[in-house]
Amino acid sequence: xxxxxxxxxxxxxxxxxxxxxxxxxxxxxxxxxxxxxxxxxxxxxxxxxxxxxxxxxxxxxxxxxxxxxxxxxxxxxxxxxxxxxxxxxxxxxxxxxxxxxxxxxxxxxxxxxxxxxxxxxxxxxxxxxxxxxxxxxxxxxxxxxxxxxxxxxxxxxxxxxxxxxxxxxxxxxxxxxxxxxxxxxxxxxxxxxxxxxxxxxxxxxxxxxxxxxxxxxxxxxxxxxxxxxxxxxxxxxxxxxxxxxxxxxx
Amino acid sequence: xxxxxxxxxxxxxxxxxxxxxxxxxxxxxxxxxxxxxxxxxxxxxxxxxxxxxxxxxxxxxxxxxxxxxxxxxxxxxxxxxxxxxxxxxxxxxxxxxxxxxxxxxxxxxxxxxxxxxxxxxxxxxxxxxxxxxxxxxxxxxxxxxxxxxxxxxxxxxxxxxxxxxxxxxxxxxxxxxxxxxxxxxxxxxxxxxxxxxxxxxxxxxxxxxxxxxxxxxxxxxxxxxxxxxxxxxxxxxxxxxxxxxxxxxxxxxxxxxxxxxxxxxxxxxxxxxxxxxxxxxxxxxxxxxxxxxxxxxxxxxxxxxxxxxxxxxxxxxxxxxxxxxxxxxxxxxxxxxxxxxxxxxxxxxxxxxxxxxxxxxxxxxxxxxxxxxxxxxxxxxxxxxxxxxxxxxxxxxxxxxxxxxxxxxxxxxxxxxxxxxxxxxxxxxxxxxxxxxxxxxxxxxxxxxxxxxxxxxxxxxxxxxxxxxxxxxxxxxxxxxxxxxxxxxxxxxxxxxxxxxxxxxxxxxxxxxxxxxx
Numbered sequence: 097x098x099x100x101x102x103x104x105x106x107x108x109x110x111x112x113x114x115x116x117x118x119x120x121x122x123x124x125x126x127x128x129x130x131x132x133x134x135x136x137x138x139x140x141x142x143x144x145x146x147x148x149x150x151x152x153x154x155x156x157x158x159x160x161x162x163x164x165x166x167x168x169x170x171x172x173x174x175x176x177x178x179x180x181x182x183x184x185x186x187x188x189x190x191x192x193x194x195x196x197x198x199x200x201x202x203x204x205x206x207x208x209x210x211x212x213x214x215x216x217x218x219x220x221x222x223x224x225x226x227x228x229x230x231x232x233x234x235x236x237x238x239x240x241x242x243x244x245x246x247x248x249x250x251x252x253x254x255x256x257x258x259x260x261x262x263x264x265x266x267x268x269x270x271x272x273x274x275x276x277x278x279x280x281x282x283x284x285x286x287x288x289x290x291x292x293x294x295x296x297x298x299x300x301x302x303x304x305x306x307x308x309x310x311x312x313x314x315x316x317x318x319x320x321x322x323x324x325x326x327x328x329x330x331x332x333x334x335x336x337x338x339x340x341x342x343x344x345x346x
Numbered sequence: 347x348x349x350x351x352x353x354x355x356x357x358x359x360x361x362x363x364x365x366x367x368x369x370x371x372x373x374x375x376x377x378x379x380x381x382x383x384x385x386x387x388x389x390x391x392x393x394x395x396x397x398x399x400x401x402x403x404x405x406x407x408x409x410x411x412x413x414x415x416x417x418x419x420x421x422x423x424x425x426x427x428x429x430x431x432x433x434x435x436x437x438x439x440x441x442x443x444x445x446x447x448x449x450x451x452x453x454x455x456x457x458x459x460x461x462x463x464x465x466x467x468x469x470x471x472x473x474x475x476x477x478x479x480x481x482x483x484x485x486x487x488x489x490x491x492x493x494x495x496x497x498x499x500x501x502x503x504x505x506x507x508x509x510x511x512x513x514x515x516x517x518x519x520x521x522x523x524x525x526x527x528x529x530x531x532x533x534x535x536x537x538x539x540x541x542x543x544x545x546x547x548x549x550x551x552x553x554x555x556x557x558x559x560x561x562x563x564x565x566x567x568x569x570x571x572x573x574x575x576x577x578x579x580x581x582x583x584x585x586x587x588x589x590x591x592x593x594x595x596x597x598x599x600x601x602x603x604x605x606x607x608x609x610x611x612x613x614x615x616x617x618x619x620x621x622x623x624x625x626x627x628x629x630x631x632x633x634x635x636x637x638x639x640x641x642x643x644x645x646x647x648x649x650x651x652x653x654x655x656x657x658x659x660x661x662x663x664x665x666x667x668x669x670x671x672x673x674x675x676x677x678x679x680x681x682x683x684x685x686x687x688x689x690x691x692x693x694x695x696x697x698x699x700x701x702x703x704x705x706x707x708x709x710x711x712x713x714x715x716x717x718x719x720x721x722x723x724x725x726x727x728x729x730x731x732x733x734x735x736x737x738x739x740x741x742x743x744x745x746x747x748x749x750x751x752x753x754x755x756x757x758x759x760x761x762x763x764x765x766x767x768x769x770x771x772x773x774x775x776x777x778x779x780x781x782x783x784x785x786x787x788x789x790x791x792x793x794x795x796x797x798x799x800x801x802x803x804x805x806x807x808x809x810x811x812x813x814x815x816x817x818x819x820x821x822x823x824x825x826x827x828x829x830x831x832x833x834x835x836x837x838x839x840x841x842x843x844x845x846x847x848x849x850x851x852x853x854x855x856x857x858x859x860x861x862x863x864x
Contacts, residue, residue, distance in 0.1 A: 117766045148769065151518025156766040208534035208550055213723075216650065222831070242616065244534055268533050268551040269761065271507075301727065301759050319726055319759065 098169040110163045112139065115156070122147050122155035130157045139163050175305045177315045179329040180345035184228055187324075190343050191235035191331055199334050200237045201230060202254045203263035204245035207277035211267035212243050214300055218263065218323045227322040236327065247277070247284035255288055260334045261295035263326070269302045275311060282312040295333055297326065348746050349791055350709035351798035352805040357710060360665055360805075363812040368669035371820050374620060375627045379852065381539070381844035382621075383628045384408045384421035386590040390471050390856055391425055391464075394557075396543055397437065404591075405540045406437060414444040418849040422468070422856075426460040427452070461853060468855035472635065475597050479636050482600040485568060489577040492525055497779050498718065498743045498751035499579065500772060505530035505762040507549035509559045513566045515765060516578075520570045522772045526579040526603065526750065529563060530762070531555050536586025536615050537840060541595070551762060555582050555592055560599035579603060581641070584629050585611055587621070587841050593629035597636030603682065603750075604633060607643035608670040609663065612824060613832045614646055618839035619821065623670075630674030631860040637680065641750070642667045645686035645719035651831040653688040653723070657703055658807035659829050660685050664707065665812065666820070668714075675863060678713050682750055686719030687739035695796060697738060702800035704746040718743050720754025729756040736771065740778035745786040751775070 104111025114134060120126045127147050134142045139161025146158045182190060191199060203215050217224035219240040221232045230238035241253060254262050264281055266274035278298060285291050298308040299317040308316025315329060335342035385404040397406045411417040411424055427450055428439045443450040452460060492499050502524045504515045516527040532549030545562060546554040553559060560582065567578045581603035584592040589606070596604050608626045611617035633640050644660040644667070651659065664683045671681050685707050689696040708716055720739045725732045736754035743751040753771040755763045791797040815823040827833035
């Protein structure tokens with residue numbers, strides 16, 4: 097058992113920093129309202145460090161509170177994407193040796209999303225943060241369809257190329273549009289009868305593995321994901337699907 | 347002082363090359379029109395509203411003309427023809443005229459009469475737009491602009507999706523010190539081949555650009571400007587498949603600025619090249635008429651490509667954008683060249699390299715209102731680091747005399763800005779701008795130092811790129827992904843079907859009027 101609490105300045109002090117806006121003009125009542133709001137979250141020893149007028153009818157606050165919450169860290173479980181970590185050359189060599197063919201992936205920003213930064217970081221030759229993109233891997237056939245692709249079109253392309261995996265990226269998350277788009281993709285995959293055959297991978301700054309699983313995907317990758325992590329994951333799962341044993345990394 | 351270490355002769359050669367590149371494309375522009383240009387002509391004549399199915403009337407008309415293969419004569423001619431055909435609903439009259447066998451042709455004297463009549467109407471419409479421009483300029487000149495003389499104008503975005511929330515947030519931002527409000531468009535609007543109608547409340551990642559939304563926001567900002575005694579500018583996006591229509595709406599509703607780039611749509615929205623080149627020209631003709639400052643989009647090049655390696659593409663593209671704008675009658679005083687503070691913060695001496703770039707852009711275009719964008723690409727959710735990172739861009743902006751500064755948001759890459767994010771950004775920018783107000787005029791850089799060397803290196807590469815582009819043409823250069831790391835083909839992309847070769851008797855009285863003005 098390992099009981100933990102937020103750590104401010106001393107172990108177990110339970111201190112948390114909060115920043116928020118209230119739609120009222122700054123003043124003594126606004127400040128008291130901020131205190132009450134933080135208290136209503138379960139904090140005590142609430143201290144509103146700053147209140148600033150942010151235009152007429154709005155004020156912003158920085159506040160601190162002490163929380164009584166605690167939990168047993170041993171009981172915390174977070175789903176993570178399980179994959180070995182092979183280097184670029186090594187991965188290309190083992191895909192060729194173990195699978196005997198290229199891994200085919202199709203990617204796109206689906207729905208109305210026009211922000212291709214994420215999908216480009218994973219696909220483009222140049223890659224991201226010094227890590228080569230999937231297009232650079234000789235052992236992958238990586239097709240990036242770009243922005244604003246409708247899910248059925250993406251699935252049709254995946255079927256045409258006999259893809260192993262579909263990668264989708266969503267940056268815009270206002271009013272959960274990303275979840276709506278993700279569900280539309282899962283439906284399109286089901287409609288095409290490819291459920292279970294096609295690996296579904298979801299990525300974006302507000303995406304994590306747990307959310308991806310909830311939405312019916314096989315894996316989710318969040319901010320800062322490097323292309324090599326995705327490449328290794330795909331190798332691992334494609335091998336599994338082919339009934340072969342993936343080679344573990346050192 | 348902002349310093350330029352580039353030889354004047356090299357700068358002159360680069361401009362000459364950019365002019366040749368633009369002339370080559372201009373020949374194509376002058377032979378074509380587009381569905382968006384013709385819809386804009388109809389809007390200029392006052393055609394507005396929707397047909398029975400909800401589609402904009404201008405789309406219904408232009409689509410009919412295109413389907414009948416007669417758009418090449420110009421929508422202005424057909425509007426004049428329909429008006430001469432007598433009373434009745436415009437669409438029904440057109441349907442009758444376009445029906446096979448119903449000769450729409452006129453005798454030469456009738457044709458000349460039609461054109462004269464439409465030219466008179468066009469002059470009246472242009473006068474009306476000019477009255478709107480004067481109204482805006484009167485208000486602007488009666489108020490102060492910016493925090494202090496020489497301070498970058500503080501540009502923030504609102505992006506709630508709902509015009510009413512946008513107005514609340516825009517007012518709050520203005521009260522905190524914002525000088526320019528940009529209403530981000532709903533994602534995907536750039537790919538709509540029509541402009542939605544009405545006040546809208548349902549956008550994603552932004553709010554639809556509609557004429558009614560423009561009007562409501564400008565009216566709110568007028569009221570706020572008068573109350574604050576400081577003019578608050580409004581900007582939107584003249585980009586995508588409706589570039590010239592948005593330019594018209596902005597002119598009619600007294601917007602101050604527009605994002606408008608000769609190549610952005612091609613590279614970053616995969617809109618067809620010919621379509622974009624034609625549309626940017628007419629949209630800029632309208633911006634020139636309406637005294638609208640355009641903001642070019644070179645900052646985007648260094649979010650897709652590496653900012654340090656691709657710096658020269660920014661310089662080269664700005665010169666090409668300038669050449670296109672001059673050919674559309676724009677004054678350099680209205681061209682807001684875009685660039686950004688975007689070099690990977692993990693590297694050393696990025697402050698010097700960013701200073702070199704910011705000074706070079708500033709000094710290559712001494713009479714233009716330079717638009718400086720904040721770091722975005724390397725922000726990853728660490729809002730505390732992002733706030734410091736943005737402060738560095740404020741320092742470079744004020745030191746190098748950038749005219750328009752888009753303030754970075756600490757929550758970039760997370761969500762559309764919270765009200766408190768904007769507050770923090772405006773407060774920090776206010777502090778840095780004031781603290782470093784005269785820093786730029788106190789320091790000078792060594793001619794043999796890092797800054798000077800960086801400018802020369804980047805400019806030489808820009809010159810080489812312009813030489814290659816002038817030799818092989820813009821189409822080939824874009825085909826080789828020379829700009830923004832994105833390759834496009836002349837017949838690829840969206841919207842090519844909306845490009846029409848002009849007939850010898852093509853008629854566009856607005857183009858005639860605006861071209862006559864230079």
